[in-house]
Amino acid sequence: MQLSKIKIPKKYLKIGAWIIGVFLIVCMALGVVAYNKREALLKKMVAKAITKANKDFGLDVKIGAATFDGLSTVKMTGITVVPKDRDTLASINELSVGVKLLPLIFGTVKLSQVKLNQGFVNIVLKDSTTNIDFILKRKKKDSTENKNKVNLADIASNVMNEVLYKIPDDMDVKNMRFKFNDNDTAKLTFDTQAIINNGDLTSTINVNNRESIWHIDGYVNPGSKKLSFTVYADGKKLELPYLNQKLHAKLSFDTLQTELKNAKYSGDDYKISGSWSVKNMLINQPRIASNDIIVQSAKLDADVLIGPNFISLDSTSTAYLKNATIHPFVKYTLGKNKIYELKLRAEEQDAQSIFDAFPQGLFESLEGLKVKGKVKYDLNFYLDTKIPDSVRFNSTLTPVDFKIVQWGKTNLQKINSAFVYTPYEYGKPMRDITIGPANANFTPLGSISKNFVNSVLTAEDPSFFTHNGFVEESIRKSIAINYKEKKFKRGGSTISMQLVKNIYLSRQKTLARKAEEILIVWLIEHNHLVTKQRMLEVYFNIIELGQNIYGIGEASRYYFGKQPADLTIGEGIFLASIVPRPKAAMYKFVADGSLKPYMYNYFRFMGNIMAKRGFATADSTNYGFYNVRLREGLRRYLAPDSAAVDTVLVDEDGEAMPVVMQDKSKNLFDRIFGPSKTDSVSKRNNNMPADTTKTNKQLRQERREQRRLEREKVVGG
Structure with a gap:
């Protein structure tokens, strides 16, 4: 079937062309005016932001100079942030921030580039106070004022977007120091260099004056909500001595990998898909075990669902320990009466693979145990805090032609x-x-x-x-x-x-x-x-x-x-x-x-x-x-x-x-x-x-x- 051609009279085409032309001219005129007035507008916006920070958070913010550098990039120098009656939180010598124009027209701020040269962020704990407790006070005030029922899915979506939109396409951070002081008993410093070039991320972190050198390498694509990176240290395990000092615990690993595959709504729920893996993770905490526990290889392919009133790790997720696999389901439902749910399902698989997957040092008496056959496992736990007597608990480890062929240590x-x-x-x-x-x-x-x-x-x-x-x-x-x-x-x-x-x-x-x-x-x-x-x-x-x-x-x-x-x-x-x-x-x-x-x-x-x-x-x-x-x-x-x-x-x-x-x-x-x-x-x-x-x-x-x-x-x- 051939459609007949639509004939538009020439006079209407001329009228349309004139309207579009006038619109473009008006936009250009407004653009020229805005361009010429942008420095004045920038000063007003900066002054307004400083006033709001002081009023809402009690922050004394100072900016030495703020000017445009190009069409959509703002360059600032001499930035300091000092909470009221607290230690200085941040100081930055030079900071250039570029935004994407098209999203900005629709009211969304997405960063195109960030350049930072020399600065520090300083978090100080003194007794029961910190120089970041203004954030907690603000959150408490907001929660008091907002009496309407919150939707966790919407909150998750907003937080995810805020985080991703603040990741620029290009970034160059030089001589940035992050400092942490816990009552003068434990101090941490992270001297950071980081570059994002067309989505490729490379970062080097000097911990405590070369006590350790960390690296973060990966790829970021905030527009498509995808990112991945690997964390490792030079010539040694990656660890944080602060944990041992303050929590009497030791945690270290060779490499840590994480990947965000997607984040979007699935019906009324917000779904975050990703994976996390670790190599040779060492854990030592007296209440967990009396010795070092080493997880040689572990990975979690996870689908996290956030609904209007619940957070869950979906049963489509899979956890891997060496060659053993298990499907976890964890759900926490909020409300007047909280509900806790846990399910674990390990399909029938080789029994020796299961025993080999146990972390080293976890079961000392069974180390070296040899078995044959297969096993499968199911656990189901459900607790409604309103009616705790109705709690459900079932745990079944089922052997299939299972036999012990060699004892371990015991x-x-x-x-x-x-x-x-x-x-x-x-x-x-x-x-x-x-x-x-x-x-x-x-x-x-x-x-x-x-x-x-x-x-x-x-x-x-x-x-x-x-x-x-x-x-x-x-x-x-x-x-x-x-x-x-x-x-x-x-x-x-x-x-x-x-x-x-x-x-x-x-x-x-x-x-x-x-x-x-x-x-x-x-x-x-x-x-x-x-x-x-x-x-x-x-x-x-x-x-x-x-x-x-x-x-x-x-x-x-x-x-x-x-x-x-x-x-x-x-x-x-x-x-x-x-x-x-x-x-x-x-x-x-x-x-x-x-x-x-x-x-x-x-x-x-x-x-x-x-x-x-x-x-x-x-x-x-x-x-x-x-x-x-x-x-x-x-x-x-x-x-x-x-x-x-x-x-x-x-x-x-x-x-x-x-x-x-x-x-x-x-x-x-x-x-x-x-x-x-x-x-x-x-x-x-x-x-x-x-x-x-x-x-x-x-x-x-x-x-x-x-x-x-x-x-x-x-x-x-």
């Missing part, structure tokens, strides 16, 4: 025969204990009273014989309780985990040790390296049950002058009660060797649970409470009867055994990683901390029980 089957166990207290070894027939106190599982066995299993790990090392429901409940209490009040360790922690691992409370504990438990349980019966037998022979009392053989003789086989149900329940806090055992007795009345509730609770499970007879004798008597030789060491007692905490569902006495650690972090040195010293000086005061309910129960005993005494008389 033979995980060593406990199948006699071995030497060394307990530690406050980081120091106590004594060597032979776990085997050569030790007179060693007690085979068959020679231990069922009353003790069932009491401890009920208290510590009711499903020991049916689980595979972990109880997800117990972990889930612990997460909910600990979140609600805002402290580490309940743990989720099984007997398997306690055994591995004591037998195979160091005493330090670190993240690395906890992760190693979990992995070793999985290896032992899923490969049936040790039978459940042997694990329980070893556990009962190493368990701490008092001050320098280890194992049921020592404990039964120490407290009751009995063989482990002869323990009554009451004695078994008592010994189970001291497992969480064994050094406080003697506090539970009064001067005549009988138990303090507040323990009665504990016995009733324990006895009822054991009766429901067929481990005891539903009681008419108070589950042996009144028959428990400390052997006579120990009674002279008892604390006065007036000593404060501990509090019995009972789970509402009646299934998980309560801890009789709780550690008074300050927070979750301290409970995970251990107390500070100050706390340790305090504990060494006070091995038996005072218990909490009795509740009114306990006092009433004690009075009723006392009256009952008096009536029985009268009747008996």
Whole structure:
């Protein structure tokens, strides 16, 4: 089909030409006027900016001279910025800034070039103040004034554009120094030279007067929202001593690479795609691990989604550790009630590649371990802070034809025969204990009273014989309780985990040790390296049950002058009660060797649970409470009867055994990683901390029980 030609009369073409011509002439005239007046306009703009900086931020800004250099470039000299009552923040001798004209017409400032010659930026921390706290004050004021609901996606888009638009196409920075002073205890200087030429970036940074020379090389294309660069140091690892000085940590690496691939809206969400990789990264922080951890090769291809009220690392992201891969999903939803989500998915892959991918120094006991087969892993965690009891937690490491073919540094089957166990207290070894027939106190599982066995299993790990090392429901409940209490009040360790922690691992409370504990438990349980019966037998022979009392053989003789086989149900329940806090055992007795009345509730609770499970007879004798008597030789060491007692905490569902006495650690972090040195010293000086005061309910129960005993005494008389 051929379209007919549109004929426009010549007079209309002439009128159109005249209009365009007049418009161009007007624009040129305005341009000429603006060009001639631009110096005056520039002075007004500079004066206005200086006034605004002083009014809004309390900044004293001075500019020696400001003139145009060419059509769209402004050259300034003698620039200083001094916050009110603070140290000078910045000083620049010469600065030339060029902007792109076309975006400027539409109100967007994009830099075309930047030239800077000699200057400094100086950040000073003095006690609780800094010379950049005017930024924080401004942000606080803005947040107070802006009561409307913010959209995180829009904020991310605006921030990204602001950052990218300030990256020029061409840049030449010479003799620029960045200084940082932290209360005169740590000082950093970065003498910087940087060039951007048609998008190619090269930069050299002299750290602390040639302590180290850093390089940043890469490519920047702010218009298409793409950039990439590599950071490395001359002849050594790139590190920052300040971290070691201030945070007691060490972080270094050979190279660090980052790439921004794209940043744009995806529906209502703002999506940032990029990658980050590192070579030979070394981490040393006492709460992470007691030694250096080296990540040889790691990379993250990430898609970050920022929605109206959430930030997430999307599941399309992939993390690489050597030849192992995993897909993470992390989401944080803001609002009146925050929501935390975490998912990890590792598709079925070669098991040896997984073990080889572990950072060096992370799992010392497993270094050199050889395996065959495949494994896959899935983790799902979801916590809505409005309803913490509904927290979801699932973690599954699935073996496929998995087999251990060579041990690493530690033979995980060593406990199948006699071995030497060394307990530690406050980081120091106590004594060597032979776990085997050569030790007179060693007690085979068959020679231990069922009353003790069932009491401890009920208290510590009711499903020991049916689980595979972990109880997800117990972990889930612990997460909910600990979140609600805002402290580490309940743990989720099984007997398997306690055994591995004591037998195979160091005493330090670190993240690395906890992760190693979990992995070793999985290896032992899923490969049936040790039978459940042997694990329980070893556990009962190493368990701490008092001050320098280890194992049921020592404990039964120490407290009751009995063989482990002869323990009554009451004695078994008592010994189970001291497992969480064994050094406080003697506090539970009064001067005549009988138990303090507040323990009665504990016995009733324990006895009822054991009766429901067929481990005891539903009681008419108070589950042996009144028959428990400390052997006579120990009674002279008892604390006065007036000593404060501990509090019995009972789970509402009646299934998980309560801890009789709780550690008074300050927070979750301290409970995970251990107390500070100050706390340790305090504990060494006070091995038996005072218990909490009795509740009114306990006092009433004690009075009723006392009256009952008096009536029985009268009747008996």
